[in-house]
Amino acid sequence: MRRRLHDLMCRIGRRAGRALGPLVGAAAIVAAPSALAQSVYPSKPVTFVIPAPPGGLTDQLGRVIGDRLTARLGERVLIDNRGGAGGNLATEFVARAAADGYTILMGTQGTHAANQYLYKSLKFDPAKDFIPVHSLLSISTGLVLRADQPYRTLKDLVDYARQNPGKLSIASAGNGTSSHLVSELFQRTAGVKFLHVPYKGSTPAMADLLGGQVDLSLDFTASTFPHIQAGKLRALVVTGPSRESMLPDVPTMAEAGYPQAQAVAWIGMFFPAGTPKPIVDRMQAEVSRTLQEPAVVETIRRLGGASFNLAGEDFAAFIRAEQSKWKTIIEQSGARLD
Incomplete structure (x- = not known):
């Protein structure tokens, strides 16, 4: 009896395997492009969105780091200046961008720590709509x-x-x-x-x-x-x-x-929420190396800043502390921008 039951279960398993085989293969085919895209990232130009017009501190830093990352990544880093509304226009644009690693925000103390308390309503959530990639510079x-x-x-x-x-x-x-x-x-x-x-x-x-x-x-x-x-x-x-x-x-x-x-202004890099972790990890590693390059160190010194080397959760924890500090000061001062 037990042997007949065993044989029956084996036959059912083989039939199920034949039936599921095409489905498993199809799933692998669907998953393959995503995995492949991550493994060869980047395969096209990457865009830095800068929440300020050309010529300012954030723009200067973004261009120097973009040039160095172009050499490291093997793809061009393009600069897209989107000034206005205290950086909110650029920040909203990146929050709505595809989470594929090809659109990066050069965020600031304003876009990710202060603006949510200065403006009555924003069309993005600094915490939920972004992944903090890496800090870049602090300046007193x-x-x-x-x-x-x-x-x-x-x-x-x-x-x-x-x-x-x-x-x-x-x-x-x-x-x-x-x-x-x-x-x-x-x-x-x-x-x-x-x-x-x-x-x-x-x-x-x-x-x-x-x-x-x-x-x-x-x-x-x-x-x-x-x-x-x-x-x-x-x-x-x-x-x-x-x-x-x-x-x-x-x-x-x-x-x-x-x-x-004590207080500093700061600049950091942010991906849209949902960007695959392998892409985030790659960018974090390359930015960390870039910040050690002599040309970048000299640019930061010339701008009056200091290298600010926080990545991932360490950077996120710093931002949460900044949000708490500036929320209190803004509420006490009554400062508003709309």
């Missing part, structure tokens, strides 16, 4: 004032500002920009109040600072250094975690007694 700002002003240290400035709330004015590149938000962070940490004067970019803000129309400004070191070197401006503090190579004698916020006011 410096609190500067005209060299003829009496404040020699940050303590001097804070002491005066506490006794005269709202009397000192501080320029920014515009509402919701990095310079604005970092100034709000510092004011709340130090217990001071400045008069915020927003401009349409850092260039007119710097012109008015030099001309005496405003008292203070927070700007990137690469922008302020020529004026500091010429004796027109004085830097009291830098906001990053370490001193700037261009300004080795200027203390950090932590050294000046305000570690909670």
Whole structure:
């Protein structure tokens, strides 16, 4: 009886195998193109979408890294500048792009940490619609004032500002920009109040600072250094975690007694959500190597930044911390952009 049952089960198994064979083969054929596409990635040009017009910091960095990745990947890296709406236009475009590894966003502190709190409604979710690939650069700002002003240290400035709330004015590149938000962070940490004067970019803000129309400004070191070197401006503090190579004698916020006011602007690479892991892994590895190339290191130094080497979950965890920090500051300041 047992033998007959065994023979019967074997015959059923052989018939089922013959019936399923074509289906299994078909599934393998369907899966093969996807697996093959990943194994030969990239097989066509890759596009970096930059949420800013040509010429800015993000654009300059993107072009240099794109050139180096072209050599590493064996396919051209194209640059697509899509400025506007604080980077939201470019970010939405990439969020809706095919998740095949051929469209990459050069995201920023704004697009992935601050904008969701500055705008009432976005057509993308920074957390759900993207895969953080790799950080690229961090850059601190410096609190500067005209060299003829009496404040020699940050303590001097804070002491005066506490006794005269709202009397000192501080320029920014515009509402919701990095310079604005970092100034709000510092004011709340130090217990001071400045008069915020927003401009349409850092260039007119710097012109008015030099001309005496405003008292203070927070700007990137690469922008302020020529004026500091010429004796027109004085830097009291830098906001990053370490001193700037261009300004080795200027203390950090932590050294000046305000570690909670430490902040950096940053740039990183993002794929649309759903991009296959082998493609993400390949890009992470190539970017990590690219950041060590002398030409890239020199570009980052020239831009006043520092290499920022976080990948995958480490980068994602950093972004979550940034979102929490800027959410609080934006809500406290009441800053809105729509």
